[in-house]
Structures are given as structure tokens and as C-alpha cells.
Amino acid sequence: MEMLKQKFKAQADKLGEEIKQILKEHGDTVIGEIKLSQIYQGMRGMIALISETSLLDAQDGIRFRRHTIDELRQKLPKAKEGGEPLPEALFYLMLVGEIPTKEEVDTLSAILQRRSHVPMYVYETMKALPTETHPMTMFVVGIMALQAESVFAKRYAAGMSKKDYWEATFEDTLDLIARIPHIAAYVYRRKYKEGKILHPDGLLDWAGNFAHMLGYDDEEFKELMRLYMVIHADHEGGNVSAHTTHLVGSALSDPYLSYAAGMNGLAGPLHGLANQEVIKWIFEMQRELKTESPTSEQIKQYVEKTLAEGKVVPGYGHAVLRKTDPRFIAQMEFGKKHMPDDPLVNTVWRIYETVPPILQSLGKVKNPWPNVDAHSGALLVHYGLVEYEYYTVLFAVSRALGVLSSLCWDRALGMPIERPKSVTTAAVKRWLNKE
Ligand code: NMX
Ligand code: MLT
Numbered sequence: 336m337e338m339l340k341q342k343f344k345a346q347a348d349k350l351g352e353e354i355k356q357i358l359k360e361h362g363d364t365v366i367g368e369i370k371l372s373q374i375y376q377g378m379r380g381m382i383a384l385i386s387e388t389s390l391l392d393a394q395d396g397i398r399f400r401r402h403t404i405d406e407l408r409q410k411l412p413k414a415k416e417g418g419e420p421l422p423e424a425l426f427y428l429m430l431v432g433e434i435p436t437k438e439e440v441d442t443l444s445a446i447l448q449r450r451s452h453v454p455m456y457v458y459e460t461m462k463a464l465p466t467e468t469h470p471m472t473m474f475v476v477g478i479m480a481l482q483a484e485s486v487f488a489k490r491y492a493a494g495m496s497k498k499d500y501w502e503a504t505f506e507d508t509l510d511l512i513a514r515i516p517h518i519a520a521y522v523y524r525r526k527y528k529e530g531k532i533l534h535p536d537g538l539l540d541w542a543g544n545f546a547h548m549l550g551y552d553d554e555e556f557k558e559l560m561r562l563y564m565v566i567h568a569d570h571e572g573g574n575v576s577a578h579t580t581h582l583v584g585s586a587l588s589d590p591y592l593s594y595a596a597g598m599n600g601l602a603g604p605l606h607g608l609a610n611q612e613v614i615k616w617i618f619e620m621q622r623e624l625k626t627e628s629p630t631s632e633q634i635k636q637y638v639e640k641t642l643a644e645g646k647v648v649p650g651y652g653h654a655v656l657r658k659t660d661p662r663f664i665a666q667m668e669f670g671k672k673h674m675p676d677d678p679l680v681n682t683v684w685r686i687y688e689t690v691p692p693i694l695q696s697l698g699k700v701k702n703p704w705p706n707v708d709a710h711s712g713a714l715l716v717h718y719g720l721v722e723y724e725y726y727t728v729l730f731a732v733s734r735a736l737g738v739l740s741s742l743c744w745d746r747a748l749g750m751p752i753e754r755p756k757s758v759t760t761a762a763v764k765r766w767l768n769k770e
Contacts, residue, residue: 347747386572388429396661412437422564429740450513471602477518482591501747507590508739520548556718566662569737575600580738585753607730612649614712614723650709662707
């Protein structure tokens with residue numbers, strides 16, 4: 336732990352110096368222009384943030400510290416030969432910019448096991464909620480209850496110096512990443528398995544143990560969890576969950592408050608909740624058409640009906656990507672390897688052949704291709720995890736790795752409170768001499 340912390344601090348000091356120099360020499364360099372339309376249309380394409388952990392390319396998809404998903408699947412240490420990468424290894428990579436050795440990852444997995452204790456009052460708080468509460472609400476309530484444990488909040492109250500913010504953030508980050516799977520597993524077991532809690536297996540890696548605590552001990556499901564936790568971890572800084580975590584953290588709200596805020600954003604249907612919406616939509620289609628395996632023609636008609644009802648096709652489109660999401664492809668490869676004949680997975684692939692030309696023909700959808708959420712649910716259903724309202728919690732567990740490592744960077748680089756300027760339409764009209 337001390338080694339990882341010192342390594343991070345050394346990297347952050349080095350980058351901090353480089354940034355100082357860059358700003359000294361080039362601080363006034365103009366890097367773009369802002370069109371009026373952008374401030375009315377979700378700031379699309381506007382460069383406004385620094386996020387060190389990953390970078391999204393519209394064509395090639397996400398790169399974590401310059402590594403594509405394919406490269407991560409090859410290069411990151413794994414639980415077993417030829418298997419999927421360990422998500423703790425990706426966290427290490429995002430945090431210090433280096434691919435760890437298997438030994439370094441094993442040490443990190445053991446540290447996370449040791450720090451994973453969740454106090455009883457947190458479970459009691461979640462238990463007070465009615466069981467019909469949405470899993471994402473239960474999850475965020477659990478994180479908020481756990482906030483009482485924040486090292487950052489305690490040290491700030493005791494008068495912490497600015498130069499120590501990074502360290503308190505680092506401590507909270509490791510504690511949170513260690514504890515989040517326990518809270519998430521509790522949500523699942525309480526809501527769907529009559530509250531029968533499963534004890535952690537101290538010998539397993541972070542994602543393997545999470546699968547175990549959910550109640551899925553199939554080795555293949557553990558592999559799916561490792562892949563799932565890697566591909567959902569980060570998507571540069573502008574997506575709603577990452578941006579919210581960063582924004583709330585900029586007020587020096589501690590990592591618990593910041594992460595919980597970000598996850599409330601992930602719970603929106605245009606963001607992370609789309610993964611539940613996809614399976615719900617497919618199940619409804621199957622029910623309505625009275626078939627497990629709808630034909631391409633039937634899918635086409637169902638998509639047209641969805642659009643005619645003024646709804647979006649969940650799992651398709653993206654604010655930045657303009658090609659099939661490589662995270663969709665990675666899951667497709669997993670499906671081809673482990674369940675090539677699964678009817679639901681095959682339906683997802685048939686939807687992939689059918690939907691893009693229809694969305695393209697509308698003439699307004701900028702990206703007709705599938706995103707990460709179009710595939711994830713079908714793989715989970717294959718292993719029996721059919722409770723689709725729970726899916727966004729899985730996304731949230733993974734997203735902790737990205738948004739919290741980014742938060743460590745924010746505090747280590749001394750990022751200020753975020754406060755962009757807003758204007759009224761009356762002010763816009765004045766600029767344009769329309770008033
Ligand atoms: N189905 C139907 N219409 C769509 C879709 C879709 N999948 N995607 C975009 N459009 C519409 C969009 O609603 C908008 O219509 P209008 O002008 O009538 O308001 C128009 O196309 C232009 O939108 P875009 O500029 O292409 O997309 P934008 O950047 O605004 O939004 C999403 C991006 C991802 C919110 C949007 O594509 C969408 O709603 N997709 C479905 C929900 C989804 O899968 N979200 C998950 C994203 C990934 N994640 O995990 O966060
Ligand atoms: C994500 O993973 O955060 C989504 O693809 C949404 C985004 O990048 O805007």
C-alpha cells in the first residue's frame with residue numbers, strides 16, 4: 336500500500352511540475368472555439384476538462400492510459416491463463432500509469448480484502464428501505480451511510496492542510512473500492528435472495544469475490560465479472576458519472592459524497608440505466624411477439640414501433656462515439672467463446688444487424704451503432720442473473736475504479752472548484768443585438 340501511494344505521489348508531483356511549465360509557456364494558447372449551439376446542446380464536443388485516466392476516440396473507442404480494450408485483455412495480469420484481465424490491475428494502471436506485474440496486482444487484491452469491512456449500521460440503513468426500492472437507490476443510500484467513515488471528511492474537520500488532500504483522498508479511494516462490492520452484493524441478496532448474505536472468500540480477487548458474494552460461483556461467471564468490471568471502469572471525464580464525481584469533488588466534498596453523486600447520474604436511463612432498459616425492451620419484444628428468437632423483420636417492426644411511440648432504442652447511440660463501441664465487441668467475443676448458441680445473445684446480435692440502418696435512416700441520430708449497454712444484460716441472463724433492475728449497480732461497482740482514481744489525480748494536481756459561466760437567453764439576445 337505504502338509503495339503504491341508513494342509511486343502515485345511521485346507520478347503526481349512529476350506531472351504537476353510539467354503542467355505548471357506547460358501553463359507558464361502556453362497558458363494563453365487558444366485550443367478551440369465555442370459555438371452558441373454548443374451551450375444549448377449539452378456542450379457536445381467542447382473541451383472543458385482534464386481527466387488523466389482514459390481518453391475516448393470517436394472512431395477507436397476508449398483507451399486507458401493509451402491502451403485499447405483489446406490490449407488490456409492481452410497485457411493486464413489475469414486470474415487464470417488465457418482468461419480475462421483483473422480489474423484491480425486496470426485500477427493500478429489508471430492510478431500510476433503503469434501496467435502492474437501479477438505480484439503487484441495480487442498485493443493490491445490482498446490490500447482490498449483487508450480494507451473491505453463494512454460496519455453493521457450501513458447494512459441496517461439499507462435494510463430500513465422497502466424491498467421494492469430500486470437497487471441503485473439502495474446502493475447509493477449504502478454509500479451515503481458509509482460516508483461517516485471518510486478519512487478525508489474527518490481530517491478536513493480537524494484542519495487538514497491543502498498539501499495533504501491527495502493522501503486523504505487516496506485512503507478513501509482504497510477503502511471505497513474495497514467496500515463497494517460488499518454493499519452492492521448486499522443490495523442483490525437483500526432484494527432478490529431473501530437477505531441471505533454470503534460471506535466473502537478471502538482468497539479470491541476483487542471481481543471473483545464479488546461474483547461469489549452475489550451467489551454466482553461458476554468460474555465462467557467470475558471471468559465475465561472480471562471483463563465487465565474492466566470495460567465499464569472509465570470513459571474519459573465528460574460522461575455524466577465521471578463529470579459529476581469530479582464536479583462534486585471539486586467542492587472538496589469527500590470521495591464518498593462525490594462518488595454517490597456520480598452514481599445518481601449513472602442511474603439515469605440515457606446513461607448507465609440503459610443496461611436495464613435494453614433487457615427490459617428485449618423481454619417486452621419477446622413477450623409481445625410471443626417468440627424467444629424474433630426474426631430480423633420482426634425486430635425491424637418492433638424498433639419502428641418504439642420510435643413511433645417517441646422512445647429511444649436503448650443501447651444504441653452515443654454522445655462521442657461514432658462507431659460500434661469496442662466494449663460491445665469485447666462482450667460479443669466473450670459470447671462467441673462461451674455461449675455461441677444462447678438464444679438471447681443471438682437476438683442481441685440480430686438486433687445489431689437490424690437497428691443501425693433504421694436509426695441511420697432517421698437522419699438525425701449521430702451514431703446509429705451499439706454502445707456498451709446493448710450487450711451486457713444478455714451475458715448476465717445466460718448465467719441466471721435475470722434481475723435486470725440490478726444491472727446498473729454492476730456498472731456502478733466498475734465505474735468506481737475510474738472515477739475514484741481520477742479523483743485522486745484531481746486532488747493531487749490541486750484542481751480548483753469547478754465553476755463555469757452560465758448566461759441567460761436574454762443575455763444571448765443582447766449579444767446578437769436582438770433585444
Ligand atoms: N434511439 C432513438 N433516437 C435516438 C437514439 C436512439 N438510440 N440515439 C439518439 N437519438 C435521437 C436523440 O434522441 C435526438 O433526438 P431529438 O433531436 O428528437 O431530441 C437525436 O437522435 C440526436 O441525438 P444524438 O446527438 O445522436 O445523441 P445525443 O448525443 O444527444 O445522446 C445518447 C446520446 C446516448 C443519450 C442517445 O444516443 C440515446 O438516448 N441512446 C439510447 C440510450 C442509451 O443507450 N444510453 C446509454 C449510453 C451509454 N452509457 O452507458 O452511458
Ligand atoms: C460511459 O461509459 O460513460 C458512456 O458510454 C457514456 C459516455 O461516455 O458519455
